Amino acid sequence: MKTTVDARGLACPQPVLLAKKALQENAEVTVLVDDDIAVENISRLAAKMACSFSMTRKEGGIREIELVRTGASLSSPLEDETLTRELTCAVAPKKEEAPFVIVLSDNRMGRGDDVLGDVLIRGFIHTLGQLKPLPDTIICYNAGVKLAVKDSTVLDDLQQLAEAGVDILVCGTCVNYFGLGEQIAVGHISNMYDILETMAGAGRLVRP
Amino acid sequence: MEAPPYAVFLFPSVSHTLKAEKILKEQGIVHKLIPVPRHLSSDCGVCLRVLAEQQERVRKSLQDRVIWEKTVPL
Numbered sequence: 001m002k003t004t005v006d007a008r009g010l011a012c013p014q015p016v017l018l019a020k021k022a023l024q025e026n027a028e029v030t031v032l033v034d035d036d037i038a039v040e041n042i043s044r045l046a047a048k049m050a051c052s053f054s055m056t057r058k059e060g061g062i063r064e065i066e067l068v069r070t071g072a073s074l075s076s077p078l079e080d081e082t083l084t085r086e087l088t089c090a091v092a093p094k095k096e097e098a099p100f101v102i103v104l105s106d107n108r109m110g111r112g113d114d115v116l117g118d119v120l121i122r123g124f125i126h127t128l129g130q131l132k133p134l135p136d137t138i139i140c141y142n143a144g145v146k147l148a149v150k151d152s153t154v155l156d157d158l159q160q161l162a163e164a165g166v167d168i169l170v171c172g173t174c175v176n177y178f179g180l181g182e183q184i185a186v187g188h189i190s191n192m193y194d195i196l197e198t199m200a201g202a203g204r205l206v207r208p
Numbered sequence: 209m210e211a212p213p214y215a216v217f218l219f220p221s222v223s224h225t226l227k228a229e230k231i232l233k234e235q236g237i238v239h240k241l242i243p244v245p246r247h248l249s250s251d252c253g254v255c256l257r258v259l260a261e262q263q264e265r266v267r268k269s270l271q272d273r274v275i276w277e278k279t280v281p282l
Contacts, residue, residue, distance in 0.1 A: 119222060119254055123243040153241070 002028040007038060008062060016041040020083075023049055023067060031065040039063050048083055098203025099136040102128065104144035109208040121147070124208045125154040134166055135206070137198050140187065141171035149183040158186045169195060213260040214282040218244065220275065222252050228274045229256060235269050237262060248280055257282065 003026045007015035015031065015038035022029040023045075031042060039055055042065055046053035050071025056064045108117025109124050125147065128135070138161065140148050147154050148170050162168050168187030175184055199205060219225040225241065232239045240257045248255075258266050260281060270276060 115226065116222070119226070119241065122241050123254055126240070126242045156240075 001026040004030040008034045027069045029067045101202040102135045102138045103207040104140045107143045107146040125157045137167045139169045145174045150185040215260045215263045217256045218277040
């Protein structure tokens, strides 16, 4: 059987997945794509699935790929699954970096001396505003929420960070525990779901 | 909006800086404790930033109560 897959305009991994599906049902498949990433991915698919591969450039940036199965088809669903995982976006555009998160778990920096810890955290948050790139998110929990109150010595720094687009999550449980409900002056009250998800999804997590 | 002109007071130690900060707090003078800017050098690493126009008032407040190394416009 012979079929044609039109994968023009589709983003990775759609073209390679469509090509793979077509190859499982047909011995000869023609795939139309319009970018080199898809071509590269499909050529890898061809190698993995024992298919011949030939590509011709057509008008309008279209690449016509001919795939003809030369070997046996995939044997087990397990192999099939592995293959899909390997091929998916094997050659994909570089993804945006995972989020950069700062965790303020205390209103002081480091342990040992509270007065010094207060001096240090003020310096840390002030300097954070000059860091490039800025963090994506700042999470305040436990005594860290005290940094976000009205009379905090770092309120202006945190406000500038918020204005610059930094998302500031303030632990609601902690605000409640310390009775600071009316005092929070920057960021938004958050919960453990968002806090954990943000921490778990961080590319870099910095805790002063 | 451009940042207003500031001046920083550099002190010989962190405790001098904290003592000075306490005085400014008592007198209601707007200030900020910040790390010493990179282009300046100080052993203690932190300094007090005040509005440039407040510089004289700060000098007077600190005079005879705490010593400072120098003031630098920022």
